[in-house]
Amino acid sequence: MNNLAVNLPGLELKNPIMPASGCxxxxxxxxxxxxxxxxGAVMMKAATGTERFGxxxxxxxxxxxxxxxxxxxQNPGVEKIIENEVPFLANYDTSIIAxxxxxxxxxxxxxxxxxxxxxxxxALELNISCPNVKEGGIQFGTDPGxxxxxxxxxKKASRLPVYVKLSPNVTNVVEMAKAVEAxxxxxxSMINTLTGMQIHLxxxxxxxxxxxxxxxxxxxxxxxxxxIYEVKQHVSIPIIGxxxxxxxxxxxxxxxxxxxxxxxxxxxxNNPYVCPExxxxxxxxxxxxxxxxxxxxxxxxxxxx
Amino acid sequence: xxxxxxxxINSFRQIALDTIEMVVENAYISQTAKPGQFLHxxxxxxxxxxxxxxxxxxxxxxxxxxxxxxxxxxxxKLATLTPGMSLDVLGPNGNGFQIDDQQxxxxxxxxxxxxxxxxxxxxxxLAEKNIEIISILGFQTKDYVFYEEKxxxxxxxxxxxxxxxxxxxxxVTDVVKMAGDFDSYYSCGPLPMLKAITTKLKGKPGMxxxxxxxxxxxxxxxxxxxxTKKSGGYKKICSDGPVFHAEExxx
Numbered sequence: 001m002n003n004l005a006v007n008l009p010g011l012e013l014k015n016p017i018m019p020a021s022g023c024x025x026x027x028x029x030x031x032x033x034x035x036x037x038x039x040g041a042v043m044m045k046a047a048t049g050t051e052r053f054g055x056x057x058x059x060x061x062x063x064x065x066x067x068x069x070x071x072x073x074q075n076p077g078v079e080k081i082i083e084n085e086v087p088f089l090a091n092y093d094t095s096i097i098a099x100x101x102x103x104x105x106x107x108x109x110x111x112x113x114x115x116x117x118x119x120x121x122x123a124l125e126l127n128i129s130c131p132n133v134k135e136g137g138i139q140f141g142t143d144p145g146x147x148x149x150x151x152x153x154x155k156k157a158s159r160l161p162v163y164v165k166l167s168p169n170v171t172n173v174v175e176m177a178k179a180v181e182a183x184x185x186x187x188x189s190m191i192n193t194l195t196g197m198q199i200h201l202x203x204x205x206x207x208x209x210x211x212x213x214x215x216x217x218x219x220x221x222x223x224x225x226x227x228i229y230e231v232k233q234h235v236s237i238p239i240i241g242x243x244x245x246x247x248x249x250x251x252x253x254x255x256x257x258x259x260x261x262x263x264x265x266x267x268x269x270n271n272p273y274v275c276p277e278x279x280x281x282x283x284x285x286x287x288x289x290x291x292x293x294x295x296x297x298x299x300x301x302x303x304x305x
Numbered sequence: 306x307x308x309x310x311x312x313x314i315n316s317f318r319q320i321a322l323d324t325i326e327m328v329v330e331n332a333y334i335s336q337t338a339k340p341g342q343f344l345h346x347x348x349x350x351x352x353x354x355x356x357x358x359x360x361x362x363x364x365x366x367x368x369x370x371x372x373x374x375x376x377x378x379x380x381x382k383l384a385t386l387t388p389g390m391s392l393d394v395l396g397p398n399g400n401g402f403q404i405d406d407q408q409x410x411x412x413x414x415x416x417x418x419x420x421x422x423x424x425x426x427x428x429x430x431l432a433e434k435n436i437e438i439i440s441i442l443g444f445q446t447k448d449y450v451f452y453e454e455k456x457x458x459x460x461x462x463x464x465x466x467x468x469x470x471x472x473x474x475x476x477v478t479d480v481v482k483m484a485g486d487f488d489s490y491y492s493c494g495p496l497p498m499l500k501a502i503t504t505k506l507k508g509k510p511g512m513x514x515x516x517x518x519x520x521x522x523x524x525x526x527x528x529x530x531x532x533t534k535k536s537g538g539y540k541k542i543c544s545d546g547p548v549f550h551a552e553e554x555x556x
Contacts, residue, residue, distance in 0.1 A: 023525065023526060024525055025526070028524075029523045029524045029525040029544070030523070030525065032307070032523075033309070045527075051538070053532075053537070053538050053539060054530065054539065057530060058518045059518070059529075059530070060353070060518050060519070060520045060526075060528040060529075062351060062353045062379070065352065066352055067352050069520065069526070069528065074530070074539065266352065268521065269352070269353060269520050269521040269522070269526065270347055270352060270353065270354060271309075272309060272395070272521075273309065
């Protein structure tokens with residue numbers, strides 16, 4: 001028996017590890033390093049209704065144990081992604097999750113609907129939490145009413161399970177999670193990046209051209225763990241966890257907090273092999289801490305009140 | 306094709322103010338790298354790798370020479386390494402200078418500061434094809450000048466400093482006239498310099514090598530992009546570049 005397998009709405013994962021959206025493009029670059037069939041799933045870079053060119057540069061800045069980015073949802077648009085990118089990923093034995101973004105409710109509906117054309121996408125990740133574009137969905141991600149509205153609209157437009165990607169840039173993440181669950185979300189993915197800024201001393205100005213950027217990397221892992229831990233106790237839909245994961249131990253920590261699968265983002269940049277390395281190390285890590293399977297560890301870190 | 310490789314540091318020396326030359330050994334990279342490509346170097350304690358261009362290759366000894374300027378905490382950390390230690394690098398990355406159809410021509414190399422290194426391996430490769438090389442190297446001050454002798458061995462060479470403390474005074478664009486006739490040019494240096502050069506030499510065939518803060522360095526994260534002139538949109542510096550035709554990108 002495969003003790004790494006996890007079954008989630010739309011996703012029969014052979015292992016719980018997947019590259020996070022925006023950190024892996026559409027897989028082509030990393031397919032030069034390893035066989036993408038090793039991955040539980042791939043979360044594709046965000047798709048919008050039409051092509052987006054993104055923000056001016058610099059778009060990234062290194063921070064202590066992390067980095068800031070403000071790419072700005074650069075992507076060729078949903079139609080080209082379905083035409084050129086999905087078929088490439090479909091060559092691999094892995095699940096495909098399409099991340100969808102938009103500026104308006106209509107754009108979200110259009111993108112969600114477009115993915116109905118293909119049988120190769122297994123689930124949608126609804127991006128209502130990109131902090132880096134003026135109208136990139138963040139307005140939907142910080143207001144529970146708006147979040148529910150876009151979730152409902154996307155559920156109606158799509159035949160696929162919908163995982164809503166939550167923003168950590170809110171006061172009460174549980175309220176957001178409950179709102180999208182009530183609106184029909186099949187799962188959650190959390191967390192997106194935390195809004196931050198770095199000021200460049202030589203120029204005395206914000207380093208990133210967009211001024212603010214999304215903080216990712218190990219620096220945000222404790223925030224992610226805390227939020228998943230809180231949300232897990234108030235929803236019954238599964239959570240795909242992410243935020244600073246770079247080792248099998250990190251993955252176990254996310255499972256214990258309540259995640260059912262785990263995405264790896266920024267760590268891919270330093271080590272292109274990080275996902276397959278984690279997958280290989282995971283059985284031993286589970287065993288070391290007394291778990292028979294991934295399934296067995298989910299939510300086991302939660303202290304019952 | 307780029308691979309994740311361990312390279313052994315063979316030698317390490319400071320060759321100008323804040324400027325380090327490091328010779329590393331790795332069979333795969335030394336045998337496959339082309340002029341203009343770079344190594345994406347992992348630095349202990351830092352999230353992101355540092356892109357460093359290849360300054361020279363010795364295929365017999367399996368060595369690669371890289372130069373870097375100490376400008377921040379990452380390069381400062383690299384500057385503490387010593388021979389015998391190893392580095393984790395991705396390489397060779399990116400697309401280098403196209404050098405195929407340049408037989409029997411005169412080439413002008415224009416380098417500025419830490420943009421000078423990739424032009425050396427390019428110049429050496431061109432010189433081996435009996436192409437005439439003229440080079441212009443610009444630095445801030447006398448203290449930052451390096452590789453003058455190496456470039457002089459390739460052909461006529463002009464050094465220019467911003468303050469005139471060494472060689473000619475002014476910018477590289479000020480001495481282009483002195484260099485005389487040439488068929489095409491290759492340039493690497495800070496963005497304002499590349500802007501000035503491509504404007505001054507508009508109409509001449511040229512290739513420029515760009516730098517930018519990078520994330521993945523392999524073309525996946527879309528951090529290091531440059532607007533293109535024709536199609537609208539962006540090219541990725543790490544994987545479409547770092548070398549572009551001068552007319553291709555909008556600086």
